[in-house]
Amino acid sequence: MSQNTAQGLSGEATPTSRPMPTLNNSPRPRPKQRRRPWVFALCVALVAAGALGTAFAFTSINDTQEVLVVSQDIKRGETIEAGDLSVVRVSVDPALSPVAGSQKAELEGSRAAVDLWAGTLLTEEATTDSLVPGEGESLVGISLTPAQMPSEPLYAGDAVRIVTTPGDQGEVTNEDPVTVEAVVVAVSRVQETGETVVDVSVPEGDAADLAARAATGRVALVLDTRER
Known part of the structure; x- marks a missing residue:
């Protein structure tokens, strides 16, 4: 590069992006960026929240079970048919004595001990194998x-x-x-x-x-x- 190219019109050298040399002619190191503590804390909080959400979802899935619900109205004394019941997976209080979904086939042919309405949970007391009133x-x-x-x-x-x-x-x-x-x-x-x-x-x-x-x-x- 010629001297005319390195200088401006006024004869002065144009500034460059090179770091200023130190006394021993070595480049001056760039200053380090300081990490902000709140950024680190925010990252930790987000990771913890994600872990808790995953644990909650896992626990919720494990707490559910397959139970039977009434899919259409059944009058008391009527015979329960295959299309009258459906299997759903929900979280149910065991105190309600729900009927497991695996028993659907076993209940076909039994009778409703009470009036059963569509959308309600089927309990063990809701079905019977005998008619009321019985013979005699x-x-x-x-x-x-x-x-x-x-x-x-x-x-x-x-x-x-x-x-x-x-x-x-x-x-x-x-x-x-x-x-x-x-x-x-x-x-x-x-x-x-x-x-x-x-x-x-x-x-x-x-x-x-x-x-x-x-x-x-x-x-x-x-x-x-x-x-x-």
Whole structure:
């Protein structure tokens, strides 16, 4: 390169990007960039958050299980068919006693013990292999006020007695009251009246007499021991 090229029009040398030489003519080292502590802390926090998210997703997947849900409405007593149930994977509280998805084929042909609605979880108590009422039994519905039944909640399978109460005048005789032994099948509450309708299974020979007595409203329900 000629001297004219290295100099400007004024005769002075043009500046270059080369580092200024030190006394021993060696290049001066560039200053090091200082790391900011908050950047390092942010990186650590992001890594930790990612690890926690992965652990949560892994735990959530392992907590789920395959259970049966009702895919279409099934009336009580109806036979359960293959298309009535579906298998889903969800996280379920074991206290609900869900039916495992692997039992779908086993439940085909069984009957609904209660009304089953589409989208609800199928529980072990929701199906039965026997019809209600069974052979030689009849189902009688009794409407009772809170004063005619115990405050203890009634459940299907409870052994009860339906007792005839005194007449309109409140007369009490020395004769033993008429009593019919029965088994609770279902319980429903009528919101409009506050009464409770209890469906009970009784022998066929007692059904007509019990229905007639229940129609008068002069009956009371007695809950017997649940110990078996």
